Structure formats: C-alpha cells, structure tokens
Amino acid sequence: PRSAARPGTGCRGRGRATGRRRRGPGPHSPGTCALPHPPSRGCRRTGSTGSRSRCGIPLEMAAAQGKSQELIQQLLHAEKEAEALIATAKKARLAKLKQAKDKAEEDLKAFRDEQERKFQRETGAKAGADPAAELQGATRKEVDLVSRDYQNNKDKTIAYVISKVLDVPTQLSATQLQALNMGVA
Numbered sequence: 001p002r003s004a005a006r007p008g009t010g011c012r013g014r015g016r017a018t019g020r021r022r023r024g025p026g027p028h029s030p031g032t033c034a035l036p037h038p039p040s041r042g043c044r045r046t047g048s049t050g051s052r053s054r055c056g057i058p059l060e061m062a063a064a065q066g067k068s069q070e071l072i073q074q075l076l077h078a079e080k081e082a083e084a085l086i087a088t089a090k091k092a093r094l095a096k097l098k099q100a101k102d103k104a105e106e107d108l109k110a111f112r113d114e115q116e117r118k119f120q121r122e123t124g125a126k127a128g129a130d131p132a133a134e135l136q137g138a139t140r141k142e143v144d145l146v147s148r149d150y151q152n153n154k155d156k157t158i159a160y161v162i163s164k165v166l167d168v169p170t171q172l173s174a175t176q177l178q179a180l181n182m183g184v185a
Contacts, residue, residue: 172180
C-alpha cells in the first residue's frame with residue numbers, strides 16, 4: 001500500500017509500506033514530486049490527470065497549494081519592493097537633512113562673518129580715536145552747556161534773591177501765632 005502525503009505538507013516521497021525514505025534518487029525521493037499539481041497537467045512524476053495524483057494529494061488541493069505558493073511569492077516580491085522603497089526614502093531623507101544642515105552652516109558662517117566685520121569697524125573707529133582728546137571734547141561741551149545755563153538764568157536768580165531779602169512779610173502766619181501764644185502763656 002502507498003503512504004499518502006499529509007495534508008498541507010506536500011509529497012514527502014516516502015518509500016514502500018515501511019515508511020522509510022530511500023537514500024538514492026528515485027521516483028519517490030524528495031523533490032521529484034514538485035507541488036503544486038495543476039489540474040490540467042496532473043502530477044509531474046506520474047503524469048496522472050485524475051482526481052488524485054499518484055502520491056495521494058487531491059488535484060484541487062494541489063491547485064490551491066499552487067495558488068497559495070504564487071500568492072506567497074507575490075507577497076515576498078511586494079515586501080522586497082516595499083523594503084527597497086523604504087530604503088530609498090530613508091536615503092532621500094538623509095540627503096535632504098544633510099543638505100539642510102549644509103545650508104544652515106553656510107548661512108551661519110555668512111552671518112558670523114558679517115557680525116565680525118561690523119564689530120571690527122566699530123572697534124576700529126573707537127580704537128583709532130585718542131581717548132584723551134575725546135574726554136577733553138566731552139568736558140568742553142559740558143562746560144559750555146553750564147555756562148549757557150548760567151548766562152540764561154543769572155538775571156532771574158539775582159532778582160529772586162533780592163526780592164526775598166528786601167520783601168520781608170510783616171504778618172505772621174497762623175502757625176507762628178499759635179507758637180508764640182503757647183510760649184507766652
């Protein structure tokens with residue numbers, strides 16, 4: 001009697017009723033019954049186109065297994081394409097990040113150079129001037145300002161002081177009267 005292949009496992013190429021595998025190549029050695037068995041062609045090993053192949057697998061099941069294998073291959077191919085697409089996207093992303101970093105570094109370098117030139121101009125102008133002459137000029141400006149204020153306010157100040165000295169009020173305020181009354185009593 002023949003040993004039928006287990007469902008879902010394919011033809012195992014078992015030997016006679018003993019269940020031992022043959023060692024050499026033969027009609028039942030592994031790989032000689034290539035699954036799937038398409039219904040139109042039957043079993044490759046036997047050429048049978050009946051409802052069952054000689055190895056015992058129903059042809060409908062063999063066709064379904066063939067379709068499953070085909071779908072698995074499609075999935076594997078799609079997975080490889082997806083991995084390639086992801087790898088390409090990652091490379092593009094890294095390239096854009098590198099490009100953005102380089103652009104930012106260039107902009108930063110230009111900004112630093114401009115600020116350095118501006119700083120050098122300002123410090124150069126200050127360093128070229130004589131600090132003593134600059135201090136003397138500032139002092140002269142302040143003295144001139146005070147002299148102008150003096151000349152503008154001199155007459156007003158003299159008139160105010162003279163009015164306070166010459167115009168002495170002869171009446172006492174209420175507070176002064178109260179203080180005098182307390183001291184007399």
